[in-house]
Amino acid sequence: xITIYKVSxxxxxxxxxxxxxxxxxxxxxxxVLASLLGFNKGYEASLNKDIDNMGFQVLLTAKGCPxxxxxxxxxxxxxxxxxxxxxxxxxxxxxxxxxxxxxxxxAVFDPNKGESGGFSAYLGVDPVTFPRMKSFLEFKxxxxxxxxxxxxxVMGYEAAELEQREVGDLLLIPEKEIELKVVGVLxxxxxxxxGTIFMPVKxxxxxxxxxxxxxxxxxxxxKEADIAAFEEKLYGLPDVQVVSLAQVKQxxxxxxxxxxxxxxxIAIIAILIAMVGVINTILMSVFERFQEIGxxxxxxxxxxxxxxxxxxxxxxxxxxxxxxxTGMAYxxxxxxxILIRNLLPYAPTGSxxxxxxxxxxxxxxxxxxxxxxxxIYPAWKAARIRPLxxxxxxxx
Amino acid sequence: MKYSIxxxxxxxxxxxxxxxxxxxxxxxxxxxxxxxxRLFPGSTGYKTMYVAIDKKGGDALLAQIEDRLGDKFQxxxxxxxxxxxxxxxxRGTDRIGYIHGVNQxxxxxxxxxxxxxDMEGIIKSLYFQKLTSKAAKELRAPEFGxxxxxxxxxxxxxxxxxxxxxxxxxxxxxxxxPAPEAEQDFHASMRAAKKNLILMDExxxxxxxxxxxxxxxx
Numbered sequence: 001x002i003t004i005y006k007v008s009x010x011x012x013x014x015x016x017x018x019x020x021x022x023x024x025x026x027x028x029x030x031x032v033l034a035s036l037l038g039f040n041k042g043y044e045a046s047l048n049k050d051i052d053n054m055g056f057q058v059l060l061t062a063k064g065c066p067x068x069x070x071x072x073x074x075x076x077x078x079x080x081x082x083x084x085x086x087x088x089x090x091x092x093x094x095x096x097x098x099x100x101x102x103x104x105x106x107a108v109f110d111p112n113k114g115e116s117g118g119f120s121a122y123l124g125v126d127p128v129t130f131p132r133m134k135s136f137l138e139f140k141x142x143x144x145x146x147x148x149x150x151x152x153x154v155m156g157y158e159a160a161e162l163e164q165r166e167v168g169d170l171l172l173i174p175e176k177e178i179e180l181k182v183v184g185v186l187x188x189x190x191x192x193x194x195g196t197i198f199m200p201v202k203x204x205x206x207x208x209x210x211x212x213x214x215x216x217x218x219x220x221x222x223k224e225a226d227i228a229a230f231e232e233k234l235y236g237l238p239d240v241q242v243v244s245l246a247q248v249k250q251x252x253x254x255x256x257x258x259x260x261x262x263x264x265x266i267a268i269i270a271i272l273i274a275m276v277g278v279i280n281t282i283l284m285s286v287f288e289r290f291q292e293i294g295x296x297x298x299x300x301x302x303x304x305x306x307x308x309x310x311x312x313x314x315x316x317x318x319x320x321x322x323x324x325x326t327g328m329a330y331x332x333x334x335x336x337x338i339l340i341r342n343l344l345p346y347a348p349t350g351s352x353x354x355x356x357x358x359x360x361x362x363x364x365x366x367x368x369x370x371x372x373x374x375x376i377y378p379a380w381k382a383a384r385i386r387p388l389x390x391x392x393x394x395x396x
Numbered sequence: 397m398k399y400s401i402x403x404x405x406x407x408x409x410x411x412x413x414x415x416x417x418x419x420x421x422x423x424x425x426x427x428x429x430x431x432x433x434r435l436f437p438g439s440t441g442y443k444t445m446y447v448a449i450d451k452k453g454g455d456a457l458l459a460q461i462e463d464r465l466g467d468k469f470q471x472x473x474x475x476x477x478x479x480x481x482x483x484x485x486x487r488g489t490d491r492i493g494y495i496h497g498v499n500q501x502x503x504x505x506x507x508x509x510x511x512x513x514d515m516e517g518i519i520k521s522l523y524f525q526k527l528t529s530k531a532a533k534e535l536r537a538p539e540f541g542x543x544x545x546x547x548x549x550x551x552x553x554x555x556x557x558x559x560x561x562x563x564x565x566x567x568x569x570x571x572x573x574p575a576p577e578a579e580q581d582f583h584a585s586m587r588a589a590k591k592n593l594i595l596m597d598e599x600x601x602x603x604x605x606x607x608x609x610x611x612x613x614x
């Protein structure tokens with residue numbers, strides 16, 4: 001038995017190219033919409049993961065030295081400021097603190113790096129607390145240091161690759177001419193740890209003659225702790241500076257919001273274009289079938305039947321476009337991610353676009369709703385056709 | 397038409413969804429514009445090419461290179477997927493030579509050995525971009541690099557990686573270690589130079605030096 005759905009579908013097949021182009025237009029809008037929804041979800045999740053991967057939410061540094069790595073780059077390893085190890089005792093007993101890990105960064109000039117020399121940096125970490133705080137770090141070879149003051153190094157993957165080091169090899173600290181044994185090579189993490197050479201903090205203090213001094217103290221706070229209040233408390237400590245990753249996250253998110261607004265504006269324009277495309281396609285189809293609709297009415301079709309017929313055509317177009325567009329969002333998510341990464345001021349590691357069934361469902365429903373709205377005018381126009389007028393126009 | 401669209405779609409999907417996030421790291425010049433002008437005086441420009449053993453010939457090519465080298469590729473980082481960066485050097489529109497570097501494991505750290513070669517595969521100069529060694533100063537001295545000038549893979553075949561000696565007396569014997577206490581790094585440098593020349597013969601010079609390896613030419 002022929003149903004109204006079959007009639008609508010067959011009507012669409014009469015102008016295949018036009019129908020396909022309309023479906024493609026809707027699919028593009030659905031792709032943009034699904035990708036944006038996935039981006040909304042994925043970006044924040046990736047950023048949170050990056051911050052979690054740092055192992056601590058608050059970094060305490062000596063005043064005037066907020067960003068160790070940047071300072072090393074700009075001042076060639078001479079701009080580091082130090083704070084006393086006593087700061088650990090002052091912080092560790094605070095109720096908000098879960099764990100702390102002391103760090104001491106040092107750099108040496110290596111005249112045999114490049115044409116005019118370069119710097120090699122070493123991060124001294126506590127062999128007990130640092131691995132616990134960064135429990136997600138995995139080893140490609142070996143493991144952490146055997147003793148707190150041992151002459152051993154653990155290398156991030158890229159640092160090991162540059163130095164061609166494996167477990168059991170020796171590593172020379174240029175300038176100091178000191179040999180250390182490689183006991184571990186980390187797997188890639190996609191973070192700054194990949195390029196880091198880790199040594200026990202005591203060893204760094206001894207080699208560089210910095211007893212009892214640190215350049216940073218990583219603090220992991222309890223999940224339920226009020227980080228803002230805790231930071232205020234830390235500002236009370238003398239000669240230290242607080243770098244809060246919550247603040248860093250907020251700054252990044254505010255930067256990204258600008259990009260998001262821009263991309264959302266593009267999405268709205270794409271959706272509007274698709275809506276106009278749907279209205280145009282259906283309206284043209286109605287005008288082309290002016291006489292047919294008149295005949296249908298003259299043999300007993302009610303305005304609501306005609307309205308439904310046209311509305312279902314819109315539904316079919318939008319449903320198919322929505323399915324294709326959601327499929328494109330899944331299939332081309334890597335391409336979309338590359339495009340978005342080029343657009344953003346800062347992109348965290350990990351997947352920026354996280355699509356799932358619920359997002360696909362939301363996209364499909366949104367596209368169908370847009371289709372229904374777009375179909376109202378052409379369907380209403382078709383429902384209002386007068387049979388005699390339309391049949392007469394055919395005679396003319 | 398239908399099949400073309402499907403093919404393009406499939407290629408697109410495989411390119412964009414199958415990309416590995418991390419790849420092995422090759423050996424690039426730190427500042428190519430400056431370094432090329434300095435290493436190849438008279439050059440006016442360069443083109444950069446990337447070649448990897450796994451893409452060029454896979455396991456068979458790796459086996460052939462190891463055979464010619466007389467040593468296996470070893471460890472975590474000397475693998476077939478390492479992308480080699482070859483700088484093709486131009487004077488005006490004329491191609492006048494190549495610069496190519498390799499990473500080499502040294503006693504205390506990584507060594508990056510670049511060879512500057514003419515169109516015939518003859519070494520014009522040797523440059524250690526990075527050298528972590530107690531004898532770095534001596535090995536990076538111009539006098540050491542000069543000993544490689546004028547040599548080619550035909551000369552380096554005589555150098556046996558395993559023993560660190562030449563099988564038959566030749567020009568490579570004239571290369572003297574400037575720091576006997578750093579014998580390991582000297583041999584690492586020699587291995588890097590030989591490996592570099594073999595890779596260039598495979599990638600660029602169309603295996604013109606293979607006949608010397610097979611003993612068909614002297």
